[in-house]
Amino acid sequence: MAGIYIHVPFCVSKCYYCDFYSVKSGSNEISSYISALSNQIKSMVSGNIDSIFFGGGTPSVLSPAQIGRVIELISDVGRISEDAEITLECNPEDANLNYLTELKYIGINRISLGIQSLSDRVLKTxxxxxxxxxxxxxxxxxxxxxxDNISADLILCLPGESSSDVNKNIEKLVKMDLPHFSTYMLSIPEGSIFFNDIPRGLSDDDKQAEIYLETSKKLRSLSYEHYEISNFSKPGFHCRHNLKYWKCQDYIGLGPAAHSSISGLRYSFPKSIKLFEETYKHSMPFEIALSTLTPEGRVDSTDYIIMGLRLSEGISLSSLYQLFGHTLSAEKLYLLKEYKDMGLVNYDGDYLSLTLEGFLLSNRIISSII
Ligand code: SF4
Incomplete structure (x- = not known):
C-alpha cells in the first residue's frame, strides 16, 4: 500500500520561522496548479493507496470542490482503500464550520490544525x-x-514561551478531546525571515531540554502514546501517513517541492511552480513522469536508522541486516551498551529504541552509531 503526499504550494503570507516552499495564492495560480496536479496524478498514481496527505504550504486555500476533484482523480487511477487515512492540513483561520463540513463530505477524515501556540502575543511575534x-x-x-481524528500542531520553544505556557496550551486542547499532537521544536532555517532577523526571547539549550521533557511528560501523563520523538496520540490515532516516512516505506509526492520514495529510490520535484506547470501541461507515461523528478539516491541503512529511531518502537538490528546486508559494528554495539547503562537507549540484543532522555540527545546518539 502506498501513501500519496500532495504539496499545495500557496500561502497568504509567510510565517517568520518557515522555509517551506510556497508562493502567494490567487485564484488563477490555484487553477493552473490544479490542472498540472491532475496531469501528474494521471501520470504517476496507480495501485493500492491507504493514505493521502494534503500538506503545504496551505492546503486550506483550496476549495472543497478542488480537493474533492483531486481525491476523485486519484481514485480514477488508483484504488483508495475503504479505511484510507485522508488528511488535510488546515490553518485555523480557514477552519469555519461550512468549510470543514464540506471537507468531511468529500472524504477528508483527518484534520491537522496549525495551532502552534495559544498565546496571541507569541502568534503575532x-x-x-x-x-x-x-x-x-x-x-x-x-x-x-x-x-474524530484531529491533530494539533504546536511549536515548542517559541520566543518568550516557557514550559508552563506550553503546558497550559496542552491542558486547554486536551480538554477539547484532541486525539493527536505534533510538537516540533522551533527551528530557524536559512531562507526564513527569522534567519536574518533573530527574534528576542529564544530558549537556550537547557530551557529547550526542559520544555521538551515537560511537554512529553505532560502528554504521557494524560494517556497519550509518545509514539514518535515529536508526536503523541491516543491509542489508534497514530498518523498512518507519517509512519510511512519514519518506516522508510514507499510514498508518492505530488506537486512542486514534493519528495517521493518509490521502490526504495528517493526523488524530489524542484521548488518551482512555474516548472511544475510547464512539465505537467499533459499527462505522460509513468517512466517519463519519473524522469521529470530529481533522483536523490537509494533509501539506505543510515536512513533506516535515522528515521526508525525517531519512533518509540525503534528498530530491529536483525531487520537491518535482512534489509541491507549488514548490522552495527562491534565498536558501535559497545557504544549501545554504554548508552543503555546511561539510561539513553533500550536494547535487548535486537530491538533498539531511544528512551525519553535519549530522544533529547537523539542527534548525538544517532550520529555516533551510523
Ligand atoms: S508555516 Fe505554514 S502557513 Fe506559515 S508560511 Fe509556512 S507553510 Fe505557510
Missing part, C-alpha cells in the same frame, strides 16, 4: 494570521463537523 480564539473555534468546528 511569529507572523501567524490567527489568534488563540480562532484556534479554539477551529477545534470546536472540526468536532461539530464530525471529525
Amino acid at each position: 511569529i507572523g501567524r494570521r490567527h489568534d488563540s480564539l480562532t484556534s479554539e473555534t477551529a477545534v470546536a468546528n472540526a468536532i461539530k463537523a464530525g471529525f
Whole structure:
C-alpha cells in the first residue's frame, strides 16, 4: 500500500520561522496548479493507496470542490482503500464550520490544525494570521463537523514561551478531546525571515531540554502514546501517513517541492511552480513522469536508522541486516551498551529504541552509531 503526499504550494503570507516552499495564492495560480496536479496524478498514481496527505504550504486555500476533484482523480487511477487515512492540513483561520463540513463530505477524515501556540502575543511575534480564539473555534468546528481524528500542531520553544505556557496550551486542547499532537521544536532555517532577523526571547539549550521533557511528560501523563520523538496520540490515532516516512516505506509526492520514495529510490520535484506547470501541461507515461523528478539516491541503512529511531518502537538490528546486508559494528554495539547503562537507549540484543532522555540527545546518539 502506498501513501500519496500532495504539496499545495500557496500561502497568504509567510510565517517568520518557515522555509517551506510556497508562493502567494490567487485564484488563477490555484487553477493552473490544479490542472498540472491532475496531469501528474494521471501520470504517476496507480495501485493500492491507504493514505493521502494534503500538506503545504496551505492546503486550506483550496476549495472543497478542488480537493474533492483531486481525491476523485486519484481514485480514477488508483484504488483508495475503504479505511484510507485522508488528511488535510488546515490553518485555523480557514477552519469555519461550512468549510470543514464540506471537507468531511468529500472524504477528508483527518484534520491537522496549525495551532502552534495559544498565546496571541507569541502568534503575532511569529507572523501567524490567527489568534488563540480562532484556534479554539477551529477545534470546536472540526468536532461539530464530525471529525474524530484531529491533530494539533504546536511549536515548542517559541520566543518568550516557557514550559508552563506550553503546558497550559496542552491542558486547554486536551480538554477539547484532541486525539493527536505534533510538537516540533522551533527551528530557524536559512531562507526564513527569522534567519536574518533573530527574534528576542529564544530558549537556550537547557530551557529547550526542559520544555521538551515537560511537554512529553505532560502528554504521557494524560494517556497519550509518545509514539514518535515529536508526536503523541491516543491509542489508534497514530498518523498512518507519517509512519510511512519514519518506516522508510514507499510514498508518492505530488506537486512542486514534493519528495517521493518509490521502490526504495528517493526523488524530489524542484521548488518551482512555474516548472511544475510547464512539465505537467499533459499527462505522460509513468517512466517519463519519473524522469521529470530529481533522483536523490537509494533509501539506505543510515536512513533506516535515522528515521526508525525517531519512533518509540525503534528498530530491529536483525531487520537491518535482512534489509541491507549488514548490522552495527562491534565498536558501535559497545557504544549501545554504554548508552543503555546511561539510561539513553533500550536494547535487548535486537530491538533498539531511544528512551525519553535519549530522544533529547537523539542527534548525538544517532550520529555516533551510523
Ligand atoms: S508555516 Fe505554514 S502557513 Fe506559515 S508560511 Fe509556512 S507553510 Fe505557510
